[in-house]
Amino acid sequence: MIPPSTADAGGDVPQSRPSVHVVAGVITDARGRILLARRAPGRELAGLWEFPGGKVDPGETPDGALVRELREELGIEVDIGAPLMVVPHLTPSRRLHLDVRHVRAWRGTPKGCEGQALAWVQPGRLARYDMPAPDRPVVAALMQPDRCLVTPSPGEDDGPWLDALAGALAAGVRRVQFRLHGVDDHRRRRLLAAALQSCGAVGAQLLVNGDAALAQEAGVGLHLPAAQLRGCGSRPVPAGQLLSASCHDADELALAEALGCDFALVGPVQATPSHPGQPGIGWARFEALREHVSLPLYAIGGLGVDDIATARSHGAQGVAAIRGLWGDGPAGQPGAAAAASAR
Ligand SMILES: Nc1nc2c([nH]c(=O)n2[C@H]2C[C@H](O)[C@@H](COP(=O)(O)OP(=O)(O)OP(=O)(O)O)O2)c(=O)[nH]1
Numbered sequence: 001m002i003p004p005s006t007a008d009a010g011g012d013v014p015q016s017r018p019s020v021h022v023v024a025g026v027i028t029d030a031r032g033r034i035l036l037a038r039r040a041p042g043r044e045l046a047g048l049w050e051f052p053g054g055k056v057d058p059g060e061t062p063d064g065a066l067v068r069e070l071r072e073e074l075g076i077e078v079d080i081g082a083p084l085m086v087v088p089h090l091t092p093s094r095r096l097h098l099d100v101r102h103v104r105a106w107r108g109t110p111k112g113c114e115g116q117a118l119a120w121v122q123p124g125r126l127a128r129y130d131m132p133a134p135d136r137p138v139v140a141a142l143m144q145p146d147r148c149l150v151t152p153s154p155g156e157d158d159g160p161w162l163d164a165l166a167g168a169l170a171a172g173v174r175r176v177q178f179r180l181h182g183v184d185d186h187r188r189r190r191l192l193a194a195a196l197q198s199c200g201a202v203g204a205q206l207l208v209n210g211d212a213a214l215a216q217e218a219g220v221g222l223h224l225p226a227a228q229l230r231g232c233g234s235r236p237v238p239a240g241q242l243l244s245a246s247c248h249d250a251d252e253l254a255l256a257e258a259l260g261c262d263f264a265l266v267g268p269v270q271a272t273p274s275h276p277g278q279p280g281i282g283w284a285r286f287e288a289l290r291e292h293v294s295l296p297l298y299a300i301g302g303l304g305v306d307d308i309a310t311a312r313s314h315g316a317q318g319v320a321a322i323r324g325l326w327g328d329g330p331a332g333q334p335g336a337a338a339a340a341s342a343r
């Protein structure tokens with residue numbers, strides 16, 4: 001397990017490693033397939049599949065470097081599109097920043113100019129390709145939701161809570177952590193059944209907070225609060241059933257990864273009313289935690305939809321939030337009780 005000190009931004013060990021900025025392109029064809037290249041024999045990480053690209057040379061812009069790399073490696077001329085994400089990743093010898101951009105258009109036919117094999121891969125099959133560790137969050141960013149709603153506790157009536165959930169789903173939320181504190185078992189089950197129905201109707205994933213038995217019974221995912229994560233000796237739900245965890249330090253993240261969690265929530269990144277008096281850890285600390293593990297991470301704490309691009313630029317899958325993603329309108333505003341119990 002990684003001692004927490006090595007994850008500190010500014011800690012001696014990570015800082016002493018040279019930084020390498022690598023740019024890579026997500027090239028998508030008209031059928032939606034993505035181009036992967038296989039690292040040639042004799043090279044570092046030989047045999048692994050990657051998004052084509054390479055190191056940014058001194059004096060180059062990242063876009064300029066990617067244009068050059070794709071010309072050299074694939075023989076194509078590209079127009080660079082939107083940034084997908086930047087993954088900070090610590091290897092034994094260096095600190096890598098894998099900076100991945102969409103390729104908007106290209107001219108020519110991609111060829112393996114350096115003898116590397118190429119494959120056009122349906123996004124749903126990317127996970128079958130053996131790729132370097134920093135690519136795992138990139139594949140997740142291509143495939144999985146960029147936001148994760150954490151539900152607030154309801155007020156006296158179920159109606160406004162269900163309306164707000166419907167509002168969040170209508171606004172595009174596709175991953176929901178069902179978290180109701182201070183609600184009796186009967187009401188929790190009733191709201192879960194209703195939530196399952198509305199999530200099911202739009203294909204949104206649901207994870208129950210902290211109750212493995214209920215998650216199993218309902219056939220949904222499980223989210224582990226940090227205290228439960230620390231007490232888990234093995235994966236509490238079968239592989240194939242979603243598992244996530246709340247993590248606040250490098251030890252918890254290492255544990256979540258070892259347990260086979262599909263993703264984790266890390267924060268609070270900024271100060272938030274649900275954690276009064278607690279300052280956020282900030283993006284530098286988030287990155288310092290991110291670079292030790294390759295599991296997808298949502299940044300949580302005072303964030304909303306407008307922060308997704310920033311979160312991605314620090315290596316996050318996106319944002320997780322209560323307030324920031326809850327349905328609009330007065331009925332959807334989480335009350336003070338929800339805010340007070342939000343951890
Ligand atoms: N291109 C690319 N590199 C990746 C990915 N994932 C990942 O960990 N890397 C690592 C592997 C290498 O350590 C580094 C890229 O270096 P590289 O060897 O491809 O660099 P380059 O194309 O400039 O080649 P060279 O001239 O330095 O030999 O980034 C990825 O998806 N694409």
Ligand SMILES: [Mg+2]
Binds near residue numbers: 052053073
């Ligand atoms: Mg390369």
